Amino acid sequence: MKYYIGIDLGGTKVRVAKVNEEGKIVEEYSDFSHGLEGPRELILNTIISLIDKIDNVKGCEGIGIAVPGPVDVYNMVMPMAVNLVGFKDYPFAKIIEEKYQIPVYLDNDANMAGLAEAVLGAGKGKPIVYYLTHSTGIGGALIINGKVVSGQMGYAGEIANIIVKDNCKKINENLNAGAVEAESSGTALARKASELYGETTSTKTLFENARKGNLKAQALIDEAAKNMGRLLATIGQIVDPHIFVIGGGVSKDSDLYWPKMIETYHELFNGIKPALVTKAELKEPGVLGAAMLVKERGNV
Amino acid sequence: MKYYIGIDLGGTKVRVAKVNEEGKIVEEYSDFSHGLEGPRELILNTIISLIDKIDNVKGCEGIGIAVPGPVDVYNMVMPMAVNLVGFKDYPFAKIIEEKYQIPVYLDNDANMAGLAEAVLGAGKGKPIVYYLTHSTGIGGALIINGKVVSGQMGYAGEIANIIVKDNCKKINENLNAGAVEAESSGTALARKASELYGETTSTKTLFENARKGNLKAQALIDEAAKNMGRLLATIGQIVDPHIFVIGGGVSKDSDLYWPKMIETYHELFNGIKPALVTKAELKEPGVLGAAMLVKERGNV
Known part of the structure; x- marks a missing residue:
């Protein structure tokens, strides 16, 4: 049996797991990452001390690291690192590789979640998998034959910014007016619900209201579903994928928006047949995906 | 030196070329394809009689065929064949493979033009190339490390139908209202120019008028450029490509719309850096791309 080390490095926490070739976690450790405070040496040393707990690191095939932000997979660095102080252009992956003398691969967390779903989860066996995370934000990942397409600078899958509606207000400086994240994410739904009710309203409350039969709540959800x-x-x-796999917090209430989303997808897509659209299956896609990045030997 | 046979099969004409590994055509034959009239046996026999003219077919690495329409590359058939009578689900590629006993690969003509540009033309050396053809219609192709992404049913790259503007008229039943082909293709420009001048006006005339300083003509072109x-x-x-390569008839007048297109692209893209955008270089991308499909051993 071969083993892979998967690391899910977030701004708050870091998890390190040893995963076997069937995708089973056999060992796992976690700690606070200090990502938001730094300094970067502390972040790196925390990762290293967790790796050191793993039994027989040098017997593993390699280490995959999922990070919160785009990755330049050609140079193995983060060209931008909002949630990891000092990690911009920092060659931490190469430092780890030199220390343990096994291959290290790096990609962003949304891509790794997608890879896990493509290789071990809902997309297993499909050649072209498109993974979407529908949560406070909206992200995506394209996986072809087990290989993640990261793009020239890690921006493949940064679908949050795609315009799905004209003549919308610009919500924040990082998103186009009418971008899907500004119109259909969990954050967008909460914003629109708050406008609707004239008081701060969570996405959870909005979905609850729709479940109670509140037509205005459902109309707001329908609008977001159409954009999706x-x-x-x-x-x-x-990319005409074989399957779309959708994960993330908002997708837990998928029964309330799925039919309208699918209807609109089928209406606007003119291919031979639309792809299957299904919900994500895995509970810990971050570490699993990072481990699978080793199995698949990095990106295309 | 290795050799590949490339075939560009259109509704009107078919071209067969022997291409060396440097992308040089060393032999070439063409004929009417009878694609629009059929029957399919006549189309197939025409192809075969052209292949038979090639010197030492069995010494070639294989045969690549570019066809006008989507290809199911997993089953090597066309799931739809508007311009080739009787070719829907017809296993002509397999028939040719059995006859010559060398590998045969199949994909659509826009993908093959993109592959040629990616491997031999303007995209040479770039890992992720996105090719667009801006002509009477609009098509695209995604090529990653020399491999074309065709999609589950050959619809990857069928970008004509992507909505780029809301509240537009529906122009024809095959395109969404506001689809980029309905708003920015050569056909769309001619339609809009005809509306503008109140008489049938070609894209050529529209561009000529813009060159003469006609502001209304330029405004119409600017609008199309923004959509692009x-x-x-x-x-x-x-997909965050390393480079966009744009070919097709309309791109010959690129000086009139390129700056506005690039400006809008940069404005609406929030990645680390936008991709280089460049014009296509090759004159005969169809046969060359089909030949390169053999060199790259088919699709991903």
């Missing part, structure tokens, strides 16, 4: 469907159609015209 | 820029940004957020 348009996003699926757009992605479909570009 | 939005398309580039959308593709960029999904």
Whole structure:
């Protein structure tokens, strides 16, 4: 049996797991990452001390690291590192590789979640998998034959910024007016619900209201669902995947928006057949995906 | 030196070329394809009689065929064949493979043009190339490390149908209202120019008028250019290519719309850096791309 080390490095926590080739976690350790405070040496040393707890590191095939932000997979660095102080252009992956003398691979957490779903989860066995996370934000990942497409600077899958509606307000400086994340993410739903009710309202409350039969709540959800469907159609015209896998917190209430999303996707996609759209299956896609990045030997 | 046979099979004509590993055509034959009239046996026999003219077919590495329409590359058939009578689900590629006993690969003509540009033309040396053809229609192709991404049913790259503008008229039943092909293709420009001038006006005349300083003509072109820029940004957020390569008839007048297209692309893309955007270089991308499909051993 071969083993891979997967690391899920977040701004708050870091998890290190030893995973076997069937995707089973056989050992796992976690700690606070100090990502938001730094300094970077403390972040790196925390990772290293967790790796050192793993039994027989040098007997593993390699180490995969999932990070919160885009990765330049050609140079193995983060060109931007909002949630990891000092990690911009920091060659921590190479430092770890030199220390343990086994291959180290790096990619962002959304891509790793997608890879895990493609290799071990809902997309298993499908050649072209498109993974979406529908949560406070919206992200995506394209996985072809087990290989993640990261892009020239790690921006493949940064679908949050795709415009799905014209004549919208610009919500923040990082997103286009009418971007799908500004119109259909959990954050967007909470914002719109708060506007609707004239008081701070969570996405959870909005979904609860819709479940109680509140038509205005459902209309707001329907609008977001249509935007998601348009996003699926757009992605479909570009990569025509075998399957869409959707994870993230908002997808837990999928029964309330799924039918409208699918209807719009089918309406706007003109291919031979639309892809299957299914929910994500895995509970810990971060470390699993990072481990699978080793198994698949990095990106395309 | 290795040799590959490339075939560009269109509704009207078919071209067969022997290409060396440097992308040089060393032998070439063409004929009417009878694609629009059929029957399919006549189309197939025409192809075969052209292949038979090639010197030492069995000494070639294989045969690549570019066809006008989506290809199911997993089953090596066309799931739809508007311009080739009787070719829907027809295993002609397998028939040719059995006859010559060398590998046969199949994909659509836009993908093959993109592959040629990626391997031999403007995208040479770049890991992720996105090719667009801006002509009477609009098509695309994603090529990663020399491999074309065709999609589950050959619809990857069928970007014509991506919505780039809301509240537009639906122009024809095959395209979404506001689809980029309905708003920015050569056909769309001619339609809009005809509306503008109140008489049938070609794209050529529209561009000539803009060159003479006609502001209304330039405004119409600017609008189309913005839509193209939005398309580039959308593709960029999904695959973050190293380079966009743009070919096709309309791109010959690129000086009149390129700056506005690039400006919009940069404005709407929020990645670390936008991709280089450049013009296509090759004159005969169809046969060359088909030959390169053999060199790269088919699709991903």
